[in-house]
Amino acid sequence: MAVSGPASSAPVLSSPALPGQLALPTDPPDPAALDTALAGSSALHGHLCPRQILGARSALLAGALLDLDLPRTDKRLLVLAETDGCYADGLSAASGCWLGRRTLRLMDYGRVAATFVDTRSGRAVRVWPQTDLRERVRAGKPEDQKRYQAYLDAYRVWPDAELLTAREVTLQFDLDGLLSRHGQRAVCSSCGEEIINERWVRRGERVLCPACLSGAYYV
Ligand SMILES: [Zn+2]
Ligand SMILES: [Zn+2]
Known part of the structure; x- marks a missing residue:
């Protein structure tokens, strides 16, 4: 597994820190929550693909950072997805936020990223895969393993700190108007x-x- 920096009890960030960047868990994710999300997502999607896992991991991380239990059955969490497709299915399955429930909106930037808004507190966290993630997965995979499988495996088990970046953000539009x-x-x-x-x-x-x-x- 590609880890930068020495082992320590403090969270290790594996990409350069940005202002407002949050320290992320360095332990592997809870497999039960992820498996449940991916079962729902892949059933909808027809198969399991790497971006669904990234979507589910992004949502589960945001739930932890905002201290919100997932999947939601209420309208407290709003997800602003910056792309449609596989990533969005992973986001919805893990968060319980859907276009049809008015708790997921598409901001079609063509970026694999999403912002998660706690509409009660107004706190917003934007999450996206680390920019060098695919390179690091390819560099660390066994030679005989296919890339696609290496992505699937890594995205399931790598700690958040090695997979994702998260930042507190301030929304630049009227949230009440959107809701x-x-x-x-x-x-x-x-x-x-x-x-x-x-x-x-x-x-x-x-x-x-x-x-x-x-x-x-x-x-
Ligand atoms: Zn897909
Ligand atoms: Zn008209």
């Missing part, structure tokens, strides 16, 4: 379609949906 109130509706003055979740904008007497206000993604 919005469920059950509110209006009718768009321009297209006549119903608008839910307070996504309308008032312009004088008129109420407009975002598509009529600033252009839709289709013609």
Whole structure:
């Protein structure tokens, strides 16, 4: 296993420290919580792949850092996923946060990363795989082992401190506005379609949906 620095009782960070970077556990993760998450994720996804494991590990780490039990059955935790695909399935299975429950949102940056927001305290933690992770897995794998299998194995058992980076972050948007109130509706003055979740904008007497206000993604 690739570990940098001497063994000690203090957490070892295996990548350069950034401002606000959190010290992460150097012990292997709890296999029971991870196995449960991965069983759910792979059943949905059709197979188990490395990015699902990274998603599940990211969520489980965030739960520990925010001191929130996972998976959630309430709406206290909000996950802002920076990519869709395999990683997002791992995030959802481990956190209990889903697009359909309004507890997961896609910020489509094309980055394998997510921010976890405790909507009660406002604390937010962004988690992402260490940038040199794949290189370190390849460097440490037995010669006869396939890369894909090496990623699967490492991502399951490496301690958080060797796998992920986590940072406290401050949200730059109105969280209450994003969460919005469920059950509110209006009718768009321009297209006549119903608008839910307070996504309308008032312009004088008129109420407009975002598509009529600033252009839709289709013609
Ligand atoms: Zn996949
Ligand atoms: Zn409209």
